[in-house]
Amino acid sequence: MNLAVVMPVYNEEANIEKVLNEWLAMLRNQKLSFNIIVCNDGSTDNTLSILESLATNTKELKIVNKENSGHGQSCLCGYRIALVNGYDWIFQIDSDGQCDPKYFPHFLSCSKKHDVIYGYRIYREDGFVRKIISRVVTILIFFTTYNFVKDANVPFRLMKRDTLQKVIDRIPPDFYLANILLSILQNKHDDIHWVSIGFRKRFGGEPSVKAFKFLKHGFRLFKQLLKVRKML
Numbered sequence: 001m002n003l004a005v006v007m008p009v010y011n012e013e014a015n016i017e018k019v020l021n022e023w024l025a026m027l028r029n030q031k032l033s034f035n036i037i038v039c040n041d042g043s044t045d046n047t048l049s050i051l052e053s054l055a056t057n058t059k060e061l062k063i064v065n066k067e068n069s070g071h072g073q074s075c076l077c078g079y080r081i082a083l084v085n086g087y088d089w090i091f092q093i094d095s096d097g098q099c100d101p102k103y104f105p106h107f108l109s110c111s112k113k114h115d116v117i118y119g120y121r122i123y124r125e126d127g128f129v130r131k132i133i134s135r136v137v138t139i140l141i142f143f144t145t146y147n148f149v150k151d152a153n154v155p156f157r158l159m160k161r162d163t164l165q166k167v168i169d170r171i172p173p174d175f176y177l178a179n180i181l182l183s184i185l186q187n188k189h190d191d192i193h194w195v196s197i198g199f200r201k202r203f204g205g206e207p208s209v210k211a212f213k214f215l216k217h218g219f220r221l222f223k224q225l226l227k228v229r230k231m232l
Contacts, residue, residue, distance in 0.1 A: 001111070002087050005035070006075060008041055008095065010068070011205070013046040025101075027060070035061070038051055038063050040066065073176075083168070098155075098202060115190055123199070136218065144229060
């Protein structure tokens with residue numbers, strides 16, 4: 001397997017070194033050909049300097065420094081880089097430590113039979129409110145697109161290149177929660193295989209999007225889904 005691991009990063013100076021080290025250990029143990037494509041989304045803390053320091057001694061680490069555009073569009077940036085560079089599989093995780101590497105070997109096993117594998121967060125250590133928000137997003141997607149997606153914004157997803165290639169250009173450049181729209185498209189066209197996972201607490205620092213702001217983002221998502229649902 002020739003694998004690109006896409007990791008969007010924004011102001012994660014408290015977490016990024018620990019997160020990368022544990023994922024590098026897991027990926028190397030699997031005897032894979034891989035690179036971790038870290039998309040620094042205009043961080044204003046010391047994240048970029050930490051990344052650049054790590055990259056000097058880590059051949060698998062590729063740093064992309066970009067202007068701030070949000071999590072979803074940063075993921076798309078990494079996906080497109082992976083596609084252009086010919087990786088066979090693309091795996092996306094987040095940079096805050098919530099994605100536990102222990103589930104990755106099972107995802108690899110599933111890739112022998114399935115082209116799109118997503119995690120389904122059956123338990124979460126980041127709070128009841130965020131669990132409720134995920135369920136509300138599922139309901140919102142169903143009533144706007146008639147598509148049932150179990151965990152549309154999960155950051156633990158493994159995708160074969162052709163499944164991603166055929167839908168990525170259908171995501172508008174101004175779609176804020178781009179990973180949610182990608183989930184809808186892949187669920188419709190490639191039938192996502194869901195794997196139960198747990199979701200840890202952040203290693204440190206604060207989330208870039210506070211829970212109380214999800215109401216605002218939910219309304220924005222609703223309007224954007226209504227706008228694009230005819231092309232789904």
